[in-house]
Amino acid sequence: MNNTLWVEKFRPTKIEDCILPEEIKTMFQSIVDSREIPNLLLTGSPGIGKTTVAKALCNQLDCDWLMINGSDEGRMIDTLRTTVVNYASTVSLSGGKKVIIIDEADYMNKDSVQPALRGVIEEFSKNCRFIFTCNFKNRIIPALHSRCSVVDFTINKDDKPHLGMEMLDNIKRILDEEGVKYDGRVLADLILKYFPDFRRVINELQKYSLNGIIDDGILKQSSDENFNELFISLKGKDFSGMRKWVAQNIDNDHVRLYRQIYDTLNNRFEKKSIPQAVLLIADYSYKSAFVADQEVNMVACLTELMMDCDFI
Numbered sequence: 390m391n392n393t394l395w396v397e398k399f400r401p402t403k404i405e406d407c408i409l410p411e412e413i414k415t416m417f418q419s420i421v422d423s424r425e426i427p428n429l430l431l432t433g434s435p436g437i438g439k440t441t442v443a444k445a446l447c448n449q450l451d452c453d454w455l456m457i458n459g460s461d462e463g464r465m466i467d468t469l470r471t472t473v474v475n476y477a478s479t480v481s482l483s484g485g486k487k488v489i490i491i492d493e494a495d496y497m498n499k500d501s502v503q504p505a506l507r508g509v510i511e512e513f514s515k516n517c518r519f520i521f522t523c524n525f526k527n528r529i530i531p532a533l534h535s536r537c538s539v540v541d542f543t544i545n546k547d548d549k550p551h552l553g554m555e556m557l558d559n560i561k562r563i564l565d566e567e568g569v570k571y572d573g574r575v576l577a578d579l580i581l582k583y584f585p586d587f588r589r590v591i592n593e594l595q596k597y598s599l600n601g602i603i604d605d606g607i608l609k610q611s612s613d614e615n616f617n618e619l620f621i622s623l624k625g626k627d628f629s630g631m632r633k634w635v636a637q638n639i640d641n642d643h644v645r646l647y648r649q650i651y652d653t654l655n656n657r658f659e660k661k662s663i664p665q666a667v668l669l670i671a672d673y674s675y676k677s678a679f680v681a682d683q684e685v686n687m688v689a690c691l692t693e694l695m696m697d698c699d700f701i
Contacts, residue, residue: 395595396588399563400441402448407438408555408587410548413540417442421449426486428510428519430494430534432526433542434644436588439522443490446520453481454488459521460496469505477509477517487517494533495523503530510536524644525678544585556580556587560594564603569594571603578605586645616649620657623691624700631695635687643683647674647690662698669693 447454622630673690
C-alpha cells in the first residue's frame with residue numbers, strides 16, 4: 390500500500406480547487422490574476438486550508454518559495470538570521486518574486502523573532518514576499534499585522550452547507566481513486582463532526598481505510614473511544630495515566646480537546662461539579678492562546694478537573 394499521506398497527495402494546487410467561502414476564494418483568485426502577491430497573514434482554525442492556499446498561490450504564480458515552521462521556537466531566531474535572510478536577499482532564478490511561508494507563525498517569540506521580522510520584510514520587499522499562517526492572530530504583534538494583508542478564514546453559517554457539500558464531493562473522489570468503499574451517510578456525519586477541519590477528516594479517512602471500507606465504525610472507533618481512556622484516568626485520580634494520554638493526544642488539536650471535554654459534561658460529570666468544570670475549561674481554553682507549552686496547560690486543566698470535580 391502507498392504510504393503517501395492523503396492530505397499531501399490530494400492537496401489542491403490551484404486556488405479554484407480550494408474549498409473556501411466564495412468571497413475569500415475570489416480575493417485570492419484576484420491575486421493570481423494580477424500576478425502580484427502581497428505580504429499575507431492567513432488566520433483561522435486548524436485544517437481549514439491556510440497552508441494549502443499559500444502553496445497554491447506560489448504554484449500558480451510560479452514563485453520560488455521556502456517553507457519554515459514558526460513553532461520551532463528554539464531555533465527560529467537563528468533560522469531568521471541565516472536561512473531567511475540568505476534566501477530573501479538572493480534573486481529568483483525564474484526572474485519572479487520569492488516567497489517565504491512561515492507556518493504556525495503565532496508560535497514565534499513576540500519579543501525577539503517577530504520584531505526582528507519587521508526589518509527583514511521591509512529590507513527585502515523588492516525581492517521577497519512573506520506569507521504567515523496562524524491559528525491565533527492575537528499572538529501576532531501589531532507591527533506584522535500592519536505589514537501584511539490579513540485574511541481571516543472565518544466560515545459563517547450561510548457558507549457551511551455549501552462548503553460541506555464541496556468537502557463531501559472531494560472525499561468521495563479521494564476514496565474512489567483509492568479504491569475504498571464507503572457509506573455516503575457516514576462521510577456526511579464525519580464532516581459534521583470535524584467541520585471545518587478538513588485536514589482532520591481526510592486523516593481520519595486514511596486511517597480507517599485500511600479495511601477497504603468506510604462504514605459507521607469510523608464514528609464509533611475514533612476520538613470517542615480514545616476519550617474514554619482519559620476519563621477513566623480522571624475518575625481514578627490517575628495522574629500518570631492522564632499525563633500520558635495528553636502527551637499522546639495533544640497534537641490532535643488542543644482547541645478541539647477543550648471543546649470535547651465541554652461537550653461531554655452531562656455524561657461524564659456529577660451535576661454539582663458541572664459549573665466548576667465549565668469555569669475551568671473556559672479559563673484554560675483562553676490561556677491556550679498565549680501559553681508556550683500546550684501540553685503543560687492541558688495537564689494543568691485536567692489536574693484541576695481531577696481534583697475539584699466528581700465524575701459519574
